[in-house]
Amino acid sequence: MRESVIMKIHYGTALAAVALVAVHVLFRLTQNFAESLEYESVIANYQFLPYAGMLEIILILLSIHGFNGLRVILIELKQGRSFEKSVTYGCIGAMALVILYGSRTIFLTSMGMT
């Protein structure tokens, strides 16, 4: 994949994540802060499907953006073909793991399996 395509995805995920995290923060304002962190409130968020979907999208956006950022930092620190390949595949693997684990949490909680 060309670097410009990767960077378009990087900037796009950043913008989309900012917008969705703003929605997420605004939802906290519907009740007072301490109340919003109570166990029942958190579970209720997950069980409200559109909200759980939004959390899933935030998870994917932040994972893509964060792990690409990490890749960029690492390839600037050290160069070399094998190092860059391992950084790229390492970051893709770590990103996939984070998304899978986070999705599992969101999925199980929204299904009521807590």
Next chain:
Amino acid sequence: MAAQSTQISKPTSIPASKYVTLRISKFNPKKESSPKFIDFKVPYQKWTTVLDAILHVKQNLDHSIGVRYSCRQASCGSCGMKINGRPALACFTKIIELNSDVITVEPMNNFPIIRDLVVGFERMFSTHKKIKPYIIREDSEITPGTKEFLQTPEEVEKYIQFSNCIKCGLCNSVCPTMATDSSFVGPQALAQAYRYIADTRDKGKKDRLKIIDDSHGIWRCHFAGSCSQVCPKGVDPAMGIQLLRGYLLGFRS
């Protein structure tokens, strides 16, 4: 007539010299493990440049000082070095404007040191060549049936400042990405890529964008802007890089 000849023969008075301490970094990587500084007391006038002072040392005090220079008028880009911690052309920096009793001269950062103040330009010249710094097109002005490729003043305005680059390497020496990323193209080459891409006579945009759209290409610039701060010719590589990104992101065509 007699009065005129009196005027001509009258010597111009030269103000008495002041002295400044010139601290020169001496280092031969083939023989020594680390650089050391040597101080020299050098006389100066209000017109004395740092290069004049170095040449005074070389001529009168220490012949072994390694320094590269040529035109002495900020045209050749040979005498780039760190003067009191800031990269500048030695021939274009007057001692008086530094406002300091001690002037430290060191080789530029981000370049391999050959000896003392002389650095190797191989990496910069190879990245410069890599971006194809020439007009690319099938026809030419000397092909029969064609005529001079004319441009409007507005078209020239888009790239003219970037064609002032003298390849002195000051921009590359202050770039924070160049310091860590040994494969980074660098602000000098990127500014030159913009210079040719923005030229309406050129047809090599696609080729050059492909070259700089690499994992160690244009996207590794963090827009620190130091390159534009130190350019002795008024080139703004940081702006050129942002304009190039516009082409790659689809904001410019």
